[in-house]
Structures are given as structure tokens and as C-alpha cells.
Amino acid sequence: MLTRPDVAIVGAGPVGLAIAWRCASRGLRVTVHDPAPGSGASHVAAGMLSPVAEAYFGEHELTGLLAESAARWPRFAADLAEASGADVGYRADGTLVVGLTADDLAEARRLWSYQQGLGLPITPLRPSELRDREPALAPRVRGGAVAPGDHQVDPRRLVPALRAAAERAGAVLRPARVGALSEMDARVTVVAAGCGAADLTELPVRPVKGQVLRLRAPGRGAPDFRHVIRGYADGESIYLVPRDSGEVVVGATVEERADTEVTAGAVLRLLRAAVDLVPELAEYDLVEATAGLRPGTPDNAPIIGPLPGRPGVLVATGHHRHGIVLTPVTADLVTDLIVTGEPDPLLAPFTPDRFGKESRWN
Helix, strand or coil, X not given: CCCXXXXXXXXXXXXXXXXXXXXHHCCCCEEEECCCCXXXXXXXXXXXXXXXXXXXXXXXXXXXXXXXXXXXXXXXXXHHHHHHCCCCCCECCCEEEEEXXXXXXXXXXXXXXXXXXXXXXXXXXXXXXXXXXXXXXXXXXXXXXXXXXXXXXXXXXXXXXXXXXXXXXXXXXXXXXXXXXXXXXXXXXXXXXXXXXXXXXXXXXXEEEEEEEEEECHHHCCCCCCCEEEEEECCEEEEEEECCCCEEEEXXXXXXXXXXXXXXXXXXXXXXXXXXXXXXXXXXXXXXXXXXXXXXXXXXXXXXXXXXXXXXXXXXXXXHHHCCCCHHHHHHHHHHHHHHXXXXXXXXXXCHHHCCHHHXXX
């Protein structure tokens, strides 16, 4: 006779697998349900851990959660490497935020001023100081800043590592689609299904399309820059994420659409902005152009906690641009809630009950 699991998790992206690993490591019987693990937004994600560069106006509580989770990432990465035997590509080189034109720099400075007002670690640099750190930057770049605590990880290495760690801890992966919560038979069900959470929970989670490019350095050597570079190039928001493997991830569009088609216009805009900031990228190979769907919410913040009116159902979705950086704190908060029954105060601004029925599709 099969033993009823303590925890059934719907979704095997980074968040779902991290919850499975943490729960199984604490002795709970865990099953994870997903027909295609790691094939959602994480497969397209760049893996930036950016509590500073991603701090935007009006998102004070979210910024606090980002900073808390980013602070947990070094230990999380070390624990995961030990548990899985895999390197997840965690790098702590920091992030440069730059502006190509005077208008771009003015826009960037406006955001830096806000971030500094929150006490976040970001330091403006002169153009010469920027190029001392990254000589590959274009001479046209007017200025920038450094966020030394904004790091990166490789999501395409993270997901297999989390799966290995979860399975080694005793979690069982079931490669099947879940069509309704009534199909789950466990003490606690966790919905970590990204955009799929909308149909399962009726929460206002919507798809936000992002198109991303992957380049490769000639000769498969490491790129000639080490920092993540984020910024503005003639009004186009862009990021460049270098990997030791020679890959550079270039992204990303933000589109209120639900398709995953790659468009010529998006590729053109991303490549033009990337080459404007780092001219040598014109000589790199274009090896992939893809699109994914981020799970967005009306206030751009994740939804984490008990589902109203559904005892025994927890939700961990709606992470939008922040799914990778928020993986450690989401896994810890959900696991602690399952084990102790007591919600951490960090959860209060992000619980599902902040949305009324009338806001479902807003």
C-alpha cells in the first residue's frame, strides 16, 4: 500500500524543487508533479540575483524580500552543491549598471538615487572608473554605477542540481500534469506552477512574455567581461550576463502577451543595445533565441502562503522577474510554514488573501 505523502508539490521549477528538497531534508514524504521539469520560465531566465538593480519605485516590501533572499544565496548555493554534487554557476563578481547616452544616464541616476535612499549598496562611477573595471565597455558609455552585492547563478544548472538534491533527500518526482487540486492526496499541497497556478487557484497570475538571446564567445573561451552589465542604450533596457562557459545571456523584453514566438524586432533591439554597450559582442555567435512566460501579478510581487478557502493548500507563485533570486527565501518560508504551522512575518505582504475576487483578471 502506498503511503500518503506529507507534501505534494505542483511544479518542478526552481521554487517547487527547492521546496521539495528542503521539505524532504526535514523528514517529510514529498511528491513533485510536473510533466516537464524545468521547462518553464527558468529555462529562459538569465539567473541574475539583483536585489539592488531590481529595486523599483513603489516596491519597497518586495525589495526587502529580494535583499533577504539574496543574502541567503551563498549558503543556499553551498548547501545545494554539497547535496547534489553539482556546481550551479554561482558567481559573485557584482553588477555594473550603465547608461549609454546622456538621457540613458539621467534615467539610471534617477533610479540609483531611489535605491541609495533605501540604503542599498550601489555606488556611482565615472566613465573611466567603469572602463577600469570592464575595458570591454564602449567608449560612448556616459557613466554608471556598481552594485557589488548583485550576483548571478546559471538556472540551467540550478534546476538539475535541485532535482538531484530533492531526489537524494527522498522526494519522488511524478511526470504528470495536474489538472485540478482535487487530484492531490496529501496533507499539504503546494502550488508552485508558475503561470499554471492561475487555472489551479483562480489567483490573478498572468503570463508576461520575455524574449532572450544567448551568444557564445569565439573559440568557446570565456567572455572578455566578468560583471553582469545592466543598463540603458538609447532608451532600450538591456542586460548582459557572462558565463565561464563562454555564453552571454542577453535580455529581455517585457511583453503583455502569452505566446512564446521569437520576433525579428525583439532580436534586433536586443542585439543593437548589447553591441552598443559591449562592441565585441558583434563577433560572438548567436546560438539561441527563445521566449518564456514569467508569472506576473497585479503588484509585481510573489504570492506565497495559504490559499483562502482551501485548507491544506499553499501557493508559491507569481515571482515574475524574480523567481531565481527569490528561490531560497520562498523555499525556507514555505517549508517552515509546513513544518511548524506558523507563518514567518516576512510572508505578511505576499499572502494570497491580499487579492479580492474582483481583482482576479486585472
